[in-house]
Each structure stands twice: as structure tokens, then as C-alpha cells.
Amino acid sequence: MSSGVSKRGFTFAAVTLVLVVVAAFLAWTPLRILYHRNMVLDSRSWYQEPRTLRGRFTPRWLRWRLAGRPDPGQQMQLGRAHEDALVAMGYFERRTYLYAGNDPHGIVDAVRHAPLKDPLYFFSFSPTGTVEILAQRDDFISIDKIVRANGGRR
Numbered sequence: 001m002s003s004g005v006s007k008r009g010f011t012f013a014a015v016t017l018v019l020v021v022v023a024a025f026l027a028w029t030p031l032r033i034l035y036h037r038n039m040v041l042d043s044r045s046w047y048q049e050p051r052t053l054r055g056r057f058t059p060r061w062l063r064w065r066l067a068g069r070p071d072p073g074q075q076m077q078l079g080r081a082h083e084d085a086l087v088a089m090g091y092f093e094r095r096t097y098l099y100a101g102n103d104p105h106g107i108v109d110a111v112r113h114a115p116l117k118d119p120l121y122f123f124s125f126s127p128t129g130t131v132e133i134l135a136q137r138d139d140f141i142s143i144d145k146i147v148r149a150n151g152g153r154r
Contacts, residue, residue, distance in 0.1 A: 029089070032085075032089065033086065033089065033091050036082045036083075036085045036086045036089075036091075037086070037120055039063070039078070039079065039082040040079050040082045040083055040086070040120065041120065042060060042063060042064075042075075042079070043075045043076060043078055043079025043080075043082065044079060044122075046072050046075070047060065047061075047064045047075070049069075083122075083134055087134075090137065091136065091137065092134055092135065092136060092137065093134075093135065093136075093137045093140060094132055094133070094134050095132070095133050095140060095143075095144075095154065096130050096131070096132045096133075096154070097130065097131050097132075097133065097147050097152045097153065097154055098129055098130050098152060098153055098154070099129055099130070099131055099147075099150070099151065099152040103150075104123075104125055104131055106150045107123075107131065107146065107147055107150045107152060108123055110146045110149070110150060111123075111133075111135075111142075111143055111146055114142045114143070114146060115142070116135070116136065116139045116142060116143075117136050117138050117139050118135070118136035118139060120135075120136070121133065121134060121135035121136070121139065121143075122134045122135075131152070133147075
């Protein structure tokens, strides 16, 4: 009788372990995306030493300290590394458009008011008349239409 109980216990433990591994596998990618998104978001705003004791117990302060108290230039480099990680994971995509002397702010305003899946996106303008857009991969269906409607092209 004790061998029947131990077999059932072993089977239950094995099934539980398999379910935990499957759940961890399914949750791993969304957690990585969330982590990298937060790091990109943090890299876009300058952070300085908090003046209050309460400010020293925020997650943002802890991340800033763990990153070695980076200055704004270093923060942008760290953010770029996290952007690259999101691109490598297939969550974000970078596309470059030529806006040929048109008002680039019209494109920015139109994208800002578009119904996008992820509100985290960035523009990088160059003096040569190109704009690089970093956005969630599925949002480029809308962004492509917006850029074309504002006189830009790929």
C-alpha cells in the first residue's frame, strides 16, 4: 500500500514540475519584454540623485544605482542596448523613412494620435532628411500609412 502512495506522490510531483516548467517558459518572453521596455523608458529621461529618503527607496533609483549612476549619455547608450534586445526578440522593429523636406513634426503628431498597440515608440531624425522609427512590429502597418500620407517614403 505504501508503494501505491509513493507512486502517486511521484507522479503528482513529476506532473507539477512539468507544469511549472511550461508556465515559466510561457511567461519568460513577456517578462523579458517588460524588463527591456522599462529599461528603454528609463533611459529616455534624465535621472538625478533623489533629495529625500523616500526617493531612495524607489525602483527607479535602485535601477539607476545598479547601472552605476550613469550620466545622460551613458543612459542613452544603455537604452540603445535594450532597444537592440527588443529588436532581436522580434518585439520592436526599426525602419528608416525619407521625408524629403516635409514637416517631420507632422509625422510625429500623426503617429502620436494613431491607435497603436504599444505607445512606446521613438523617432530619430537626421539632417539628411531621413527619420528612423523604432516601434512595436505590429504598429508599422499604421505607421507606414501615416508616413505615406504625410509625404514620406521608405
